[in-house]
Amino acid sequence: MTLKIKSIHKNFGGIKALDKCSLEIKKGKITAIIGPNGSGKTTLFNVISNIIKKDKGKTYFDGKDIARLEDFQISRLGISRTFQEVRLFRNLMIKDHLEIALSDSDEKLMQNLFKKKKYDVKKIKGILNLVGLNKSLDTFATDLSYGQRKLLDLAVAIAKPHTLLLLDEPVAGVNPMLRKDIKKILRELNKRGETILLIEHDMNFVMDLAEQIFVMDYGRIIAEGKPKAIQNNPKVLEAYLGD
Ligand SMILES: Nc1ncnc2c1ncn2[C@@H]1O[C@H](COP(=O)(O)OP(=O)(O)O)[C@@H](O)[C@H]1O
Ligand SMILES: [Mg+2]
Structure with a gap:
């Protein structure tokens, strides 16, 4: 399993929901996308699963350009996702x-x-x-x-x-007890070999779960790295404080 996203642009009217957004995720790992509300996280998932069409850019799954596939074909290729709602x-x-x-x-x-x-x-x-x-x-x-x-x-x-799980805010609105449980579940899934890409608004939730974190703001990836480095990145703090 490989997923590579290159320079995706998506505008809604005047809003740049995705602005030259690129990322690549690794097989067998938990990767997280975090960022303030409205930063483009869900739009990125929608572009990957082709629920909305991007304006520009490339999406490769297992080396294959999946831009022209219908959403059900993409799901059949092995991308399984949950929705924020x-x-x-x-x-x-x-x-x-x-x-x-x-x-x-x-x-x-x-x-x-x-x-x-x-x-x-x-x-x-x-x-x-x-x-x-x-x-x-x-x-x-x-x-x-x-x-x-x-x-x-x-x-x-x-x-x-599937070979890739996309989870859009798996703990949104969930109480702290269940949050812990879901964290455990995701860890267990990962232990069993699952590759997981998850979106989360709450930085704390992903800090001890994800191996790699991408931070989005205004449709762009503003930082990428291991949890510790992300936590100490001034750009990330700024994005969150401005939220
Ligand atoms: N279908 C849509 N039509 C118009 N604007 C949209 C649509 N989907 C998202 N947006 C806008 O794009 C931006 C990014 O939204 P979204 O991807 O949902 O952010 P996030 O998931 O990070 O909270 C927001 O400004 C949002 O209002
Ligand atoms: Mg969202």
Whole structure:
């Protein structure tokens, strides 16, 4: 797995959401993108997964230029992501969400919703166990708390066949206890060989989790390095103080 982003530009009206943004991430590592609100982090994920089209620049996944691929093709290449706002089906059960994710085909989605499913209970339970979601498989998404929905969303991303996990603010709005749990989960995933690129607004969360940190401000990468160096970088402090 390799992901390389070169000189991406994206304007929304007059706003430079991404301004000559470049980064490269390493296989098997946890990499974090941090930065003030509105600095372009989510837009970068949207460009990588081609949910929005960039104006300029290149995105390479495993050496392949993925600019012309549709979002479902990119997901099939092995990029699995979560969204800042959790996206679940209210009226589907936990087991449905995971079964759909495991079946890995958007065309099959509708089929999967309506045909009689054969749940891979063992696999589903394994993933739920990994994320620490201890609820009955028959629980509807709508009956989960915010934190539990965050965990189910993470479970769905993990369940999809992938080589790269993109997580957009996995602990946003989550209480301190669950934050710690999610940190542990991500560490465990990394130990199992996962490559994770995560966005986080909260600097403290990523400091002892990520090996490499990119800092964004006004659509640009203003700093890159190991947590310690980032913490002591005056440019980074300035960006956060100005927030
Ligand atoms: N679809 C969109 N249409 C217009 N402006 C957008 C859109 N998405 C993001 N923006 C703007 O681009 C900038 C970067 O936003 P975003 O990538 O969401 O930042 P972050 O995730 O770092 O908080 C913000 O000024 C935001 O308002
Ligand atoms: Mg965002």
